[in-house]
Every structure is written in C-alpha cells, then in structure tokens.
Amino acid sequence: MDFTYLTEIVYLISAILFILGLKGLSHPETARRGMHYAEVGMLLAVVGTLVSGKILTWDFIIVGIVVGSAIGAAMAIFMPMTAMPQRIALSHAFGALAAVLVGVNEFIALSKHGEISQALMAALGFEVLFGALTITGSLMAFGKLSEMISGSPVTYKGQNFVNILSFLIAVGIFVYLIFNPTNSAMFYVMIGLSLAIGIFIVLPIGGADMPVVISLMNSYAGLAAAATGFAIDNKVLIIAGSLDGASGFILSIVMSKAMNRSFANVLFGAVGSPQVNTAGLAETRPITRFGIEDTKFVLEQAERVVIVPGYGMAVAQAQHAVRELGDELEKQGIKVEYAIHPVAGRMPGHMNVLLAEANVSYDQLLEMEVINPSMDTVDVCIVIGANDVVNPAARTDKGSPIYGMPIIDVDKAKTVIVMKRSMATGFAGIENPLFYEPNTKMLFGDAKKVMQELVTEFKKV
Amino acid sequence: MSIELIYILILAGFVGFEIIRKVTPTLHTPLMSATNAISGISLVGSLVAAGSDDSTARILGLIAVTAATINVVGGFMITERMLKMFKKKEK
Numbered sequence: 001m002d003f004t005y006l007t008e009i010v011y012l013i014s015a016i017l018f019i020l021g022l023k024g025l026s027h028p029e030t031a032r033r034g035m036h037y038a039e040v041g042m043l044l045a046v047v048g049t050l051v052s053g054k055i056l057t058w059d060f061i062i063v064g065i066v067v068g069s070a071i072g073a074a075m076a077i078f079m080p081m082t083a084m085p086q087r088i089a090l091s092h093a094f095g096a097l098a099a100v101l102v103g104v105n106e107f108i109a110l111s112k113h114g115e116i117s118q119a120l121m122a123a124l125g126f127e128v129l130f131g132a133l134t135i136t137g138s139l140m141a142f143g144k145l146s147e148m149i150s151g152s153p154v155t156y157k158g159q160n161f162v163n164i165l166s167f168l169i170a171v172g173i174f175v176y177l178i179f180n181p182t183n184s185a186m187f188y189v190m191i192g193l194s195l196a197i198g199i200f201i202v203l204p205i206g207g208a209d210m211p212v213v214i215s216l217m218n219s220y221a222g223l224a225a226a227a228t229g230f231a232i233d234n235k236v237l238i239i240a241g242s243l244d245g246a247s248g249f250i251l252s253i254v255m256s257k258a259m260n261r262s263f264a265n266v267l268f269g270a271v272g273s274p275q276v277n278t279a280g281l282a283e284t285r286p287i288t289r290f291g292i293e294d295t296k297f298v299l300e301q302a303e304r305v306v307i308v309p310g311y312g313m314a315v316a317q318a319q320h321a322v323r324e325l326g327d328e329l330e331k332q333g334i335k336v337e338y339a340i341h342p343v344a345g346r347m348p349g350h351m352n353v354l355l356a357e358a359n360v361s362y363d364q365l366l367e368m369e370v371i372n373p374s375m376d377t378v379d380v381c382i383v384i385g386a387n388d389v390v391n392p393a394a395r396t397d398k399g400s401p402i403y404g405m406p407i408i409d410v411d412k413a414k415t416v417i418v419m420k421r422s423m424a425t426g427f428a429g430i431e432n433p434l435f436y437e438p439n440t441k442m443l444f445g446d447a448k449k450v451m452q453e454l455v456t457e458f459k460k461v
Numbered sequence: 462m463s464i465e466l467i468y469i470l471i472l473a474g475f476v477g478f479e480i481i482r483k484v485t486p487t488l489h490t491p492l493m494s495a496t497n498a499i500s501g502i503s504l505v506g507s508l509v510a511a512g513s514d515d516s517t518a519r520i521l522g523l524i525a526v527t528a529a530t531i532n533v534v535g536g537f538m539i540t541e542r543m544l545k546m547f548k549k550k551e552k
Contacts, residue, residue, distance in 0.1 A: 011505075018499050019476060025492050026483040028547040035544060038499055039537050049505040055512035060523040064511055068530025075531070076538035084490060084543075091497045091536060094528040101525040102506040105518050218493055225500045230466055232506050238466060239473040244500035246477030247484075247492060254486070342486065349489030353543055356487075361550035365487050 003053045010048030011236035017041030018240055022247070028362045045236055081357045082314055085210065085346040089141040092217040096134035099224040100191070103127040106231050107187060116181035123230035125174045125190070131224035132191045136198030138217045144202070145210060145346060153206040163200045170194055208311070208388070210346045212255045219248025251348050258342035258368075260394075260405035283436045290417060290441035292450070296457045298415055298441070302379035304335045306371060308408055309351045310344045312385015312420070312447055319358040321451035322384060326360065328458040337364050339371040339381075339408050341389035372409050381413035383434075385447050387420075391432045400430060416440045419447050491543045498536025504529035 017037045024034015055061065079087050103124050110116045116124075143149040173190040177183065205213055222244025229237030256262070290298075299305060307326065313319060326336045338360060344351045352365050375381075383390050390410045393400040410416050411434050418440060434440055443450060484492050507529050511522025 014502075015473075018502075019480065021499070022477075022480050022484070022492075022495065025488050025495065026480075026485060028485070028488060028544070028549075031488060031491065031547070032541065032544045035495060035537065035540055038495065042499070042502065042504075042533055042537070045502060045505055046508070049508050052509075054509050056514045057512055057519065060511040060519050061508055061526060064507070064523050064526030065530050068527040069534045071527075072531040072533070072535030073538055076535045076542060079539070081543075081546075084539075087539065088490070088493050088497070091494070091532050094532050095497060095500050095503065098501070098503045098507050098525040098529040098532070101521045101528075102503055102510060105510045105521040105525075108517060109515070214493070218496065222496065222500050225503045226470060228503050228506055230470075232509070233466070234506060235466070235469055237502055237506060238469050240499050240502040242470055242473035243477040243480075244496040246474055247481045247496040250478065250481045251489060251493070254489075340486070347490060348493065349486065349491070352487045353490045353546070356543070356546040356548070359546075359548070359550075362487055362547045363549055367486055 003051060007048045007052040008235075010044050011234070014041040014045040014048070015236050015239040017044070018243060022243060081353055082317060083146070084353060085214065085350065086142050086146040088347055089138050089145055089214055089217065092214070092221045093135050093138035093142065095221040096131040096138065096217075096224050099221070099228045100128050100131035100135065102228050103131065103231055104191070107184070111182065111184055114182065118178050118181065120231060121178050121181040123227050125177050125187075127224050127227035127231055128187075128191050129170060129174055129194050130220045130227070132194035133198035133201070134217050134220040134224060136195045137202045137213070137220075138198075140199055140202035141205075141210060141213050141217065144205075144207070151207045154203045159200075159204060163197070166193060166197050166200060170197060207346065208343070209259075211343050211348055211350075212252060212259065212261070214347045215248050215251035215255050217248070219245050219252060222246070222248055254342055255348060258406060260402065283431060283433065285436040287423075287435055288438075288441050290443045292443075292453050292457055294441065295417055295443055295454060298417070299329060299334070299380055299454075300332065302329075302334055302415075304337075304378050305329055305380045305382065306337050306339050306375075306378045306410075306413065307382045307384065308339045308341070308344075308386050308390060308410055309355065309384050310341075310386025310389060311346060311350075312387075314345055314350065314354055314385070316385060316447035318384065318448035318451050319354040319360075321448050321455060323355065323358040323360050324455045325451055325458070326364075328455055337366050337371065339366055339368065339410075341368050341386070341408050344386060344389055368406060368408050375409045375412040378413040379415065381410040381416045383410055383416060383418045384451070385419065387432055388430065390434055391430065392434055392437075393430065393432070397433075402430060410434065411437055411440070414439065417443055419443045419445070419450055421446060487547070488544075491540050491547075494536050494540045494543065498533050498540060501529045501533035501536060504533055 021034045021038025024030040144151045170193045226241025392411045394402045394405040394407045507525035510518045511526045
C-alpha cells in the first residue's frame with residue numbers, strides 16, 4: 001500500500017479540522033468543541049507522519065515527544081493566568097525555533113546533494129529570516145513581560161537607522177542567496193543577523209505596546225511555519241501556518257487601530273514608545289477625593305454600573321475582588337457590566353481571561369464599541385488600574401500624543417470613580433484631564449485592597 | 462516546488478482571514494494560544510528530521526520535535542484551561 005497517499009489524505013483531514021477548530025472560537029459556547037476538532041486534527045497529522053514510511057529511526061522522536069509533552073503540560077497546568085502574556089510570548093519563540101531548525105536541516109540536506117532551486121531557496125530564506133527574528137524577538141518580549149529584563153523602552157540615537165539598515169542587509173543577503181543558493185556561509189550570516197534584528201526591534205518597546213508586539217510575533221511565527229511547508233513540500237503546514245499568520249495579522253490590525261497607530265507602523269514592527277510629552281494644558285483644577293463610604297453610598301444609588309479594568313487590575317491581582325464587588329452590587333439589583341478596551345493589559349484579550357478566571361459571566365464582558373453609545377445612561381463607572389484608555393484628551397486635545405486613539409468614554413457617565421495608587425501618569429506619560437472633571441471621584445489605594453474593603457462594607461448591611 | 466502550493470497559501474490565507482475576523486474579542490487570548498498550538502504542526506517536519514538516519518538532522522530534529530511538542534501539548538492544554546473559565550452565569 002502506498003503510505004504517501006494515505007498520509008496526504010490524513011493531512012487534508014487535519015487541515016479541515018484545524019479550520020473548523022478556529023471557527024468554533026467565534027463564540028464561547030462552541031469554542032471548546034472547536035478545540036477538540038483541532039486536537040484530533042493534530043493527532044491525525046502526527047500519526048499520519050509516523051506511518052508515512054519516512055521515519056527510519058525512532059529513539060530521538062520518542063525522547064523529543066516525551067520531554068516536550070512533559071514541559072508543555074507542566075507549563076499549561078502550573079502557570080498562573082496572570083503569567084499568560086509571558087507564556088504566549090515564549091511559545092512563539094518555540095514555534096519559530098522548530099521552523100528554523102527544520103529549515104536549517106533542509107538546507108544542509110539539500111546542499112549536500114547540491115540541488116537547491118531558486119524557488120526553494122526563497123522559501124527556506126523566508127522561513128529562517130522570519131523564524132530567527134521571531135525567536136529572539138519573542139524571547140525579548142518574554143524577558144520584558146516576566147520582568148527578567150527591564151520592561152522600560154531602551155532607546156539610543158540612530159536606533160531607527162540601525163534597525164532599518166540591518167533589516168535591509170538581511171533582505172539583501174536573502175536576495176543574494178536566491179541567486180547563489182550554494183553559499184552556505186551567507187545563509188548562516190543571514191540567520192545570525194536575523195537573530196540580532198529580533199533583539200533590536202523589541203528593545204525600544206515598552207509594556208503597553210506589548211499587545212502589538214505579541215500579535216506581530218504570532219503572525220511571523222505563522223508565516224515561518226507556512227514557509228516551512230513550501231520548503232518541505234507539505235500542504236498541511238502551509239494551511240496551518242497561513243491560519244496562524246492570518247490570526248496574528250488580524251490581531252495586529254485590531255491592536256494598532258486601538259492604539260491609533262498606522263498600519264505600516266505595525267507591519268514593519270517599528271512600534272517604539274510614544275515620546276513622553278507633557279504638553280497640553282497643565283491642570284489647575286482640584287481633584288475630588290472619595291473614601292470607601294462615599295463610594296459605597298454612590299454605588300447604592302446606581303441602577304447601572306460599568307467597571308473598566310486596565311493593566312493595574314492585573315498587577316494588583318484584583319480580578320477576584322472586582323468580581324465579588326460585582327456580585328454584591330447585583331444582589332442589590334444593580335446592573336453590572338465590564339467594558340474592555342482592546343489594548344487594556346499586555347496582550348489581546350488579557351482582561352477577559354482574568355475576569356473569566358474570577359468567574360465573571362462572559363456575556364457581561366462588553367467591547368468598547370458596544371458600551372460607548374450608551375455611556376451617558378451609566379450611573380457609576382469604576383475605572384480600576386486603567387489610565388490612557390479612558391483619557392478624554394484622546395478625543396479633544398489635538399496636541400496630545402494619544403489624540404485620535406479610541407477610548408472608553410467613561411467621562412460621559414454620571415459619576416466616575418477612578419481607583420489608582422497615586423496621581424502618577426499612565427504608560428504614555430500624559431496628564432489625564434479625566435481626574436479633574438467635576439463628576440470624577442478619586443479613590444486612592446491598592447486596587448485589590450480597596451476593592452476588598454468595599455466588599456466588606458457592602459457585606460456589613 | 463509547484464505553483465499549486467502558492468494557490469494553497471493564498472486560499473488558506475483568505476479562509477483564515479474570514480474565520481479569524483469572526484472570532485469574538487473576548488476569546489482573543491485563547492485564539493493566540495490555539496493558533497500557536499496549531500502552528501506546532503511544524504512538528505510533522507521535525508519528526509521526519511528526527512527520524513532520519515543522518516546524525517546532524519537527527520540532532521536538529523530532536524530539538525525541533527521538543528520545541529514543537531511543547532507548543533502542541535502545552536498550547537492545547539492551556540487553551541482548554543482558559544476556555545473552561547468562560548462561563549455564562551445562570552441568573
């Protein structure tokens with residue numbers, strides 16, 4: 001029996017199952033079933049490969065699968081939800097590493113026989129170029145997110161010039177290799193340079209820009225996998241890689257729109273940090289402070305309360321306390337909703353995952369576009385650990401660095417309660433006029449502690 | 462390498478674009494971990510390298526198999542763990 005043909009059919013079924021699997025993610029109710037399809041697809045693809053007749057030795061395969069499964073499972077079981085951005089970043093590095101190694105191996109094998117066509121070299125070159133920069137770029141993102149290295153942007157004079165120049169050189173070598181595929185020294189120089197570029201492009205990126213970087217790396221890892229498919233003539237790899245690439249691409253667009261950055265800016269990964277710009281009007285208006293009792297009093301009078309979480313909630317690990325407050329309010333017959341800005345947190349969907357972990361019902365998690373039109377009917381808006389994503393200067397102040405960025409219009413609610421540790425500015429370093437509005441009340445303190453105190457206060461009654 | 466592979470890339474890209482566009486933003490993090498697990502499909506290429514009889518290929522393949530398996534097993538497990546948390550409360 002011709003196993004090659006059988007394997008091809010198995011791969012086709014896998015590809016269909018992957019597509020159905022991602023389709024399931026359109027709704028939380030169908031998502032888990034979808035993932036089961038994708039898992040079966042993966043199992044089929046692996047078994048199909050193992051019986052394809054291409055496997056001559058088994059020892060290294062068994063070792064790799066056992067070790068990989070143990071590490072993967074341990075990470076999945078023990079990693080806390082708050083560490084999810086790091087984990088995602090790290091997994092992009094692993095995915096890209098596998099793609100690059102397969103590419104290098106293919107290059108070595110083909111070089112021995114001296115038969116690399118230009119088309120094949122194009123695929124291999126693309127694969128290792130994007131794969132290598134994804135490895136180091138993702139590791140840098142991982143280091144910054146897990147605070148192993150400083151999360152603040154590292155910038156120096158001429159940085160953009162260096163970055164663009166090194167990228168152009170790498171692309172130059174790539175083009176050279178297409179016409180001179182036998183020059184293996186240049187192949188490795190390109191990989192080395194590409195590894196360096198990965199570090200260069202993430203150096204100037206600070207915490208709040210991470211959602212864009214993670215999405216971009218997601219896309220690059222997918223593209224590298226698709227290119228691997230071209231290099232080893234494997235169709236399921238092309239399909240799965242394209243799905244991953246498309247996903248990262250769309251997330252990058254969503255994130256860049258939510259930060260009001262241009263698309264080209266995202267495509268070339270030149271995200272960089274916004275310049276700290278304290279221009280605009282210095283605020284002279286006084287702020288209004290609120291205590292726990294004042295807050296409770298205002299909340300009790302409300303019919304509709306909207307909670308707007310930001311990265312500060314994740315840092316303070318306040319999601320459980322937030323949900324408890326939500327429960328207390330609901331007990332009093334108050335309608336509670338959560339408004340999520342696309343770039344709140346450090347990765348796409350960060351706030352949703354944390355709130356879901358705290359047992360908040362998913363139908364209470366509303367997108368910015370859904371909540372904004374009815375913001376003027378909201379009685380109390382609680383802003384917890386968010387700053388730039390609720391800054392009205394983005395709507396009104398043309399001189400502001402975040403002007404034009406879509407925000408959650410919390411200032412339109414009847415009362416806004418801002419929970420903050422201090423009056424410090426947000427990531428973008430911009431003054432937030434919201435804090436000085438007459439309908440804004442500042443509640444200072446650690447988000448988790450303040451929330452817990454509020455819950456206790458409600459429980460007293 | 463044949464032109465049909467380019468057809469596959471383009472068509473899969475369009476399918477991917479249409480499907481991902483409909484993914485609810487609430488599930489964007491599980492989407493990332495799911496696509497990550499799925500792109501661990503480079504495992505199939507890694508398996509062939511690790512299972513060959515050439516020593517260099519076997520070593521590169523071993524590392525690639527390990528890295529890809531971490532993504533496949535870990536990616537699917539963590540996606541399931543997250544999706545389990547997304548519940549609708551009965552009122």
